Amino acid sequence: xALARRCANRKFEDMSLLEVKNLQVRVEEREILHGLSLTVxxxxxxxxxxPNGSGKSTLSHVIAGKPGYEVTGGEILFKGxxxxxxxxxxxxxxxxxxxxxxxxEIPGVATMTFLRTALNAQRKARGESEFSTPDFLKKVRAVxxxxxxxxxxxxxxxxxxxxxxxxxxxxxxxxxxxxxxxCILDEMDSGLDIDAxxxxxxxxxxxxxxxxxxVVITHYQRLLNYIVPDFVHVMSKGRVVKSGGKELALELExxxxxxxxDAA
Amino acid sequence: MNVVLAKTETARALSxxxxxxxxxxxxxxxxxxxxxxxxxxxxxxxxxxxxIEDWKYTDLRVLMREVLPLAATPDAAALTRAGTxxxxxxxxxxxRLVLVDGVFAPKLSEVADLGKGFSIRTLRDVLEAGDAALxxxxxxxxxxDSMVALNSAMMTDGLVIEVADGAVLTQPLHIVHIASGAAPxxxxxxxxxxxxxxxxxTLVESYIAADGAKAYQVHDSLVVAIGDGARLDHVRLVEDxxxxxxxSSAVLRLGAHAHFNTFGMTSGSSVSxxxxxxxxxxxxxRVETNGVNLLNGRQHADTTLFLDHxxxxxxxxxxxxxxxxxxxHSVFQGRIIVRPKAQKTDxxxxxxxxxxxxxAEADNxxxxxxxxxxxxxxxxxxxxxxxxSLLFYLRARGLSEKEAQALLIQAFVGEAIESIANDGLRxxxxxxxxxxxxxxx
Numbered sequence: 001x002a003l004a005r006r007c008a009n010r011k012f013e014d015m016s017l018l019e020v021k022n023l024q025v026r027v028e029e030r031e032i033l034h035g036l037s038l039t040v041x042x043x044x045x046x047x048x049x050x051p052n053g054s055g056k057s058t059l060s061h062v063i064a065g066k067p068g069y070e071v072t073g074g075e076i077l078f079k080g081x082x083x084x085x086x087x088x089x090x091x092x093x094x095x096x097x098x099x100x101x102x103x104x105e106i107p108g109v110a111t112m113t114f115l116r117t118a119l120n121a122q123r124k125a126r127g128e129s130e131f132s133t134p135d136f137l138k139k140v141r142a143v144x145x146x147x148x149x150x151x152x153x154x155x156x157x158x159x160x161x162x163x164x165x166x167x168x169x170x171x172x173x174x175x176x177x178x179x180x181x182x183c184i185l186d187e188m189d190s191g192l193d194i195d196a197x198x199x200x201x202x203x204x205x206x207x208x209x210x211x212x213x214x215v216v217i218t219h220y221q222r223l224l225n226y227i228v229p230d231f232v233h234v235m236s237k238g239r240v241v242k243s244g245g246k247e248l249a250l251e252l253e254x255x256x257x258x259x260x261x262d263a264a
Numbered sequence: 265m266n267v268v269l270a271k272t273e274t275a276r277a278l279s280x281x282x283x284x285x286x287x288x289x290x291x292x293x294x295x296x297x298x299x300x301x302x303x304x305x306x307x308x309x310x311x312x313x314x315x316i317e318d319w320k321y322t323d324l325r326v327l328m329r330e331v332l333p334l335a336a337t338p339d340a341a342a343l344t345r346a347g348t349x350x351x352x353x354x355x356x357x358x359x360r361l362v363l364v365d366g367v368f369a370p371k372l373s374e375v376a377d378l379g380k381g382f383s384i385r386t387l388r389d390v391l392e393a394g395d396a397a398l399x400x401x402x403x404x405x406x407x408x409d410s411m412v413a414l415n416s417a418m419m420t421d422g423l424v425i426e427v428a429d430g431a432v433l434t435q436p437l438h439i440v441h442i443a444s445g446a447a448p449x450x451x452x453x454x455x456x457x458x459x460x461x462x463x464x465x466t467l468v469e470s471y472i473a474a475d476g477a478k479a480y481q482v483h484d485s486l487v488v489a490i491g492d493g494a495r496l497d498h499v500r501l502v503e504d505x506x507x508x509x510x511x512s513s514a515v516l517r518l519g520a521h522a523h524f525n526t527f528g529m530t531s532g533s534s535v536s537x538x539x540x541x542x543x544x545x546x547x548x549x550r551v552e553t554n555g556v557n558l559l560n561g562r563q564h565a566d567t568t569l570f571l572d573h574x575x576x577x578x579x580x581x582x583x584x585x586x587x588x589x590x591x592x593h594s595v596f597q598g599r600i601i602v603r604p605k606a607q608k609t610d611x612x613x614x615x616x617x618x619x620x621x622x623x624a625e626a627d628n629x630x631x632x633x634x635x636x637x638x639x640x641x642x643x644x645x646x647x648x649x650x651x652x653s654l655l656f657y658l659r660a661r662g663l664s665e666k667e668a669q670a671l672l673i674q675a676f677v678g679e680a681i682e683s684i685a686n687d688g689l690r691x692x693x694x695x696x697x698x699x700x701x702x703x704x705x
Contacts, residue, residue: 087659121664
């Protein structure tokens with residue numbers, strides 16, 4: 001608490017966008033993250049790599065506020081504020097965006113209705129005025145066109161009947177629309193063929209900005225050929241066991257994760 | 265098993281209520297005979313209770329306990345209060361027919377310039393005039409169900425609407441039942457709609473209350489005859505006061521190649537029951553019946569449908585959705601009977617309940633009795649909570665818990681609401697659902 005108060009008094013410009021410090025997380029009595037630390041600054045793209053079960057997705061879920069995870073130690077600061085005390089919708093309004101590995105289908109809720117409800121909810125929480133319908137439509141259409149998303153997709157239920165690639169593009173559409181300062185991309189490459197992957201990656205690259213940071217979670221190096229990171233972190237057994245530049249990903253591709261499993 | 269229940273004090277008091285009301289009940293001669301028989305049928309059972317299979321989940325002896333005295337004829341003050349309530353629920357583009365405390369209110373209704381092709385009369389007028397054919401239709405509902413019998417015995421007023429053969433009514437008819445809130449009392453109404461051959465009409469029924477209306481009782485019934493090749497669209501919205509009782513029955517009969525599309529939604533009243541018998545009397549007809557219950561607090565709402573496939577080549581579809589919060593209790597009973605001659609029947613029923621709290625209850629009882637061998641019949645029933653993964657997805661996109669729930673609830677009931685053919689009426693149902701969601705906070 002003392003730390004949180006101290007941070008609140010500091011100016012955000014002086015600190016990192018995201019600071020994960022010694023994070024320990026349990027799911028049903030089993031500890032998944034054992035003291036994970038990670039610092040992300042605006043303008044940076046970080047890749048988190050690791051074998052299945054290393055805790056990559058758990059980290060993304062805990063940052064977004066998914067229920068079912070018990071934080072037993074450590075903290076997460078976002079723009080200097082204690083993220084763990086916030087509800088998922090507060091985190092979203094503050095600028096946290098998780099692109100889901102498996103975006104859910106919501107039958108009966110038209111994509112357009114969903115987008116407008118979400119955008120206006122975030123704006124309302126920040127004390128901003130709601131978008132008027134014509135302004136909103138203009139904005140969505142422009143973003144959709146840049147991502148090759150046809151208008152009829154926007155009229156359908158959220159993700160209902162969408163292909164794997166369309167679901168991922170819908171996530172990127174939301175990312176572009178909500179303009180978050182932190183984007184976490186959870187296994188964006190899963191279920192995508194090479195063409196779909198390229199379209200999605202182009203969409204993400206277009207959103208790279210000095211006012212935004214990205215955390216790209218992936219099992220495979222392949223995605224990082226398209227979204228080139230500034231930093232690469234290797235996770236194993238619930239910790240970051242090695243950090244380095246983009247060359248670390250290539251090293252992993254050649255030698256595999258086995259070396260780190262022992263190190264952890 | 266023959267169960268004999270001791271007659272309660274309140275059941276005895278009812279004969280006093282009838283005796284006092286007798287002067288105000290329209291009709292003499294055969295009508296009075298019908299009333300007497302109906303009252304005897306009611307008295308032999310009294311209020312239905314859980315040991316009557318059809319009423320297993322809605323025990324009126326426990327929930328309602330007594331039948332209240334007949335409401336007074338509305339005075340000027342009551343009509344003013346009703347007029348205020350009506351403004352809040354006004355729908356554009358409909359012909360309004362208003363019953364206040366169970367009595368037709370011409371000043372609040374639009375009965376001028378009817379144009380050709382249909383007629384509107386009050387039940388009171390029809391019962392007092394000697395039209396044997398209409399009387400036969402009005403007394404068509406059997407007295408086997410004691411609440412129908414009670415309604416037959418006590419019916420005071422209502423609308424009798426006849427649509428001529430071939431007439432196409434583009435303007436929906438809107439029967440509005442308003443409880444003025446003068447005093448706790450019961451209103452007994454019955455309406456009749458006759459849709460002629462190859463005619464088409466739209467009927468809306470709403471149940472609302474004026475400010476301050478407390479524990480009143482609505483006892484309503486509807487008799488509908490849809491002619492050969494005719495079409496009827498029907499929407500029914502129960503938005504009664506939160507202490508009110510609404511016990512309604514409907515008896516509908518379709519000729520050949522007829523089409524009936526109906527949607528009902530209950531978001532008001534303390535205890536409600538809607539029981540409808542829909543009978544196919546001619547081949548090649550189709551029925552779509554869709555319903556939604558939106559309940560919270562300690563509300564109890566029961567929808568009991570009986571589809572009677574008596575003839576071949578007819579189709580029926582039933583979609584029902586219940587959303588139950590707090591200690592609410594939703595009941596859906598859907599019975600489909602396919603009689604031996606009704607080959608090529610295509611009947612499907614799907615009911616789903618969404619429970620928003622640990623104490624909420626939903627009882628879904630599909631019953632299929634099939635006596636023909638060349639039919640397509642199916643039913644399904646599910647009950648569950650809101651999907652946590654969908655809720656989290658919406659919250660991760662900035663929606664508060666209540667906003668996320670509201671969006672998923674709207675989607676859940678959406679399939680049933682989408683079935684309403686008329687755009688304006690669909691909007692009406694959506695806004696009634698939104699009122700319920702907004703009241704949740």
